[in-house]
Amino acid sequence: xxxxxxxxxxxxxxxxxxxxxxxxxxxxxxxxxxxxxxxxxxxxxxxxxxxxxxxxxxxxxxxxxxxxxxxxxxxxxxxxxxxxxxxxxxxxxxxxxxxxxxxxxxxxxxxxxxxxxxxxxxxxxxxxxxxxxxxxxxxxxxxxxxxxxxxxxxxxxxxxxxxxxxxxxxxxxxxxxxxxxxxxxxxxxxxxxxxxxxxxxxxxxxxxxxxxxxxxxxxxxxxxxxxxxxxxxxxxxxxxxxxxxxxxxxxxxxxxxxxxxxxxxxxxxxxxxxxxxxxxxxxxxxxxxxxxxxxxxxxxxxxxxxxxxxxxxxxxxxxxxxxxxxxxxxxxxxxxxxxxxxxxxxxxxxxxxxxxxxxxxxxxxxxxxxxxxxxxxxxxxxxxxxxxxxxxxxxxxxxxxxxxxxxxxxxxxxxxxxxxxxxxxxxxxxxxxxxxxxxxxxxxxxxxxxxxxxxxxxxxxxxxxxxxxxxxxxxxxxxxxxxxxxxxxxxxxxxxxxxxxxxxxxxxxxxxxxxxxxxxxxxxxxxxxxxxxxxxxx
Numbered sequence: 001x002x003x004x005x006x007x008x009x010x011x012x013x014x015x016x017x018x019x020x021x022x023x024x025x026x027x028x029x030x031x032x033x034x035x036x037x038x039x040x041x042x043x044x045x046x047x048x049x050x051x052x053x054x055x056x057x058x059x060x061x062x063x064x065x066x067x068x069x070x071x072x073x074x075x076x077x078x079x080x081x082x083x084x085x086x087x088x089x090x091x092x093x094x095x096x097x098x099x100x101x102x103x104x105x106x107x108x109x110x111x112x113x114x115x116x117x118x119x120x121x122x123x124x125x126x127x128x129x130x131x132x133x134x135x136x137x138x139x140x141x142x143x144x145x146x147x148x149x150x151x152x153x154x155x156x157x158x159x160x161x162x163x164x165x166x167x168x169x170x171x172x173x174x175x176x177x178x179x180x181x182x183x184x185x186x187x188x189x190x191x192x193x194x195x196x197x198x199x200x201x202x203x204x205x206x207x208x209x210x211x212x213x214x215x216x217x218x219x220x221x222x223x224x225x226x227x228x229x230x231x232x233x234x235x236x237x238x239x240x241x242x243x244x245x246x247x248x249x250x251x252x253x254x255x256x257x258x259x260x261x262x263x264x265x266x267x268x269x270x271x272x273x274x275x276x277x278x279x280x281x282x283x284x285x286x287x288x289x290x291x292x293x294x295x296x297x298x299x300x301x302x303x304x305x306x307x308x309x310x311x312x313x314x315x316x317x318x319x320x321x322x323x324x325x326x327x328x329x330x331x332x333x334x335x336x337x338x339x340x341x342x343x344x345x346x347x348x349x350x351x352x353x354x355x356x357x358x359x360x361x362x363x364x365x366x367x368x369x370x371x372x373x374x375x376x377x378x379x380x381x382x383x384x385x386x387x388x389x390x391x392x393x394x395x396x397x398x399x400x401x402x403x404x405x406x407x408x409x410x411x412x413x414x415x416x417x418x419x420x421x422x423x424x425x426x427x428x429x430x431x432x433x434x435x436x437x438x439x440x441x442x443x444x445x446x447x448x449x450x451x452x453x454x455x456x457x458x459x460x461x462x463x464x465x466x467x468x469x470x471x472x473x474x475x476x477x478x479x480x481x482x483x484x485x486x487x488x489x490x491x492x493x494x495x496x497x498x499x500x501x502x503x504x505x506x507x508x509x510x511x512x513x514x515x516x517x518x519x520x521x522x523x524x525x526x527x528x529x530x531x532x533x534x535x536x537x538x
Contacts, residue, residue: 016222021502026529027191032073033104034187034216036258037064045234045261052237052284053266057192060261066093068184069099071192073175076182077154079132080135081106082195087140087144088193090268091244094158094175096254098134099244103215106188110198110210111245114138115270116259118145124200125149128210128403134158134175136268143172147214171245175474192216198403199247199432209401211345220397221349222252222259222368229339229355230288230314232260237311239265241272241295244524248318251349252290253420276300285311289336292319292526293326296338297465298328301488309334318350319526321434323456324362341365346418348397352432362456363431364424371395373432374417375424388448391424392417423450440530442471443477444508451530454511457504463492468520469511472537483511484533491516 037060040048046061058066077410085102090096095111102109110128112121114136122145131152134162135142137159146152156177190196196215200366206251213257226232232402240252244266257264265284269276277299289312291299296317309315312360315330315338322340330338341353342364352373367373375389376382383389394416399411412419433449435441442449451469458467465488471479485497492500494514501510519533 003009027193027199029189030192030194030215030219031104031106031187031190032196032218032255033067033100035219036065036255037100040261044259048234049263051093051266052094054268056093058093060491061317063093063096068098068181069106070431071180071187072182072184073179073226074102074132075105075185076178077132079105080350080469081188081190081529082108082131084108084110084128084130084135084198085122086125086128086243086336087111088116088133088135088137088142089158089245090114090136090270091249091253091266092136093266093269094134094136096242096266097179098158099174099254103190104187105185106190106194108195108197109465111250112200113245118142118394121145122273124208124210126150128198128466132156134474136295138268146462147171182227186284190215192219199345199348200245201251202350208407209405211399212401213397214400215465217348217397217399219259220360220370220395222225223394224250225257225353225368226256228369228509229350229353230316230339231356232256232258232262232288233263235316236260236262236288236313237265237284237286238262238282238288238290239284241277242290242292242319243270246360247345247348248290248343248350250290252288252316273275274299274304278304278308281311283306287311287313289315290433291315291317293317293322294320294324294466294520294522294526294528296326296330297459298423300326300333301465304334306334306354311338312336314339314356316341317442320528321364321452322362323459325460326457330512341368342422344418344420346399347371347395348399349392351393352391358431360431362431362432363427365432366430369419375426375432385426385428388423389424391420391422391432393420394418405462417434437530440470442469442479442481444471445482447508449481449509454483454505454509456498456499458483458485460504461492461497461500463487463489464497466520468530468533470530470533470537472512476510480512480514480515481509482515482537484515486517486519 008423022366038059038332049159050060050063051058053056099109121142131153137157156175165368194215198210238257241251244253253264298467315336317340338352341350351371352364372394379391424432436452454469456466468484472482497514521529
């Protein structure tokens, strides 16, 4: 099955073309799905393992067949190039086949957090104007909300159904049945600039936005971070705690391993536990492990055996700044160094990172080759080393903007530079240290206070697992730091924490009070939502 020659709105040719002032320029074809899968099969890796998931092994040849079936199914359902395919899916082979199958035919997959309530998923679906949605059976409860979207024409359930929805019907199809009855279609002639996929921002500061990425953005992150920092190769096995709907997990579990013909461990269970991680480590012996700071804290506090991560060459951390204390504890407990870095949905993966040859615990490292950063003051002027300011970043994997958010796009992207909203300073050795979100910084008694500095101090306490610091106005309307603390073991008292901080922090940096809580509000990727704590405090 192919595209009809009379299909409106699309130029069909063996090579994409661009008409410019009477001249025809031939663009080099590039389809990220073909680059990630077909290239490996063509290079003799058809029988090599691509995915370990739920007790099964999928070779690159089998993955290719799944992706081709998915592209045929989506075409059969009428999905055209550049139309959006909503994905409410847990990590696994179906996620891979739908994501790459959509890109293969020039469509735009839009993966969202599968744990979101149906109401929130429907808002994103309506925003994206998605006509087709593929939903993991375990998340079938969102179907009722998706039915309310005017643009939604077809909903498919992948895997076993649960959560009380029952069997497909009432306008809902079974993904397996659709893919089994169709053949493959040729890959659509996209190029690097072609619309590729959209990703939801994490929503650490409010309503998620849809960042629009091109086909070429995937290859760029693989050629930079995966090559220059991870030194990834075909013998590697990747295991990421971060989920695939997020930019961090998408690179760790799909694009990076497939770019070098390596293997990915995919686990749909959300949220995972330290024990589950240990079981997967024992079963598959990953060489590269990806995690987030809050889960590293959980691993450090667990009773896992000291040899749990013996197979790991490098561990990686992102999403939030990794405190030096967490780095040291993990190294002491498990003997593995963590490469901490910072990335973003807008730049698709990590652009500032520690690396095997340049590392300093407690910092985000140095720019990844292929990316550039600047630190500027409120007027956009570059600051001198040691001075804090907003971090600006640039790189060819940068999103083209936010879907239907023109004002936010203009405020975030200025030419080749992107405003990260993160406050940083660069030390004399060239390393960059995270000081918090620009909006999170506290002005106390005329002095700036970085919440991350206070939080890093608090977790040095043996009975503190996590901490978050926000500002609160006292009786005189003066802003004071307030700490929300998740205990590890016996909860410490406020007096104990105050005494602990007294010799470690200047007076204006010390919290005026300490709240002991069971957990901190976070995004699905582990970022602390300080704005929710500020709302609670107010």
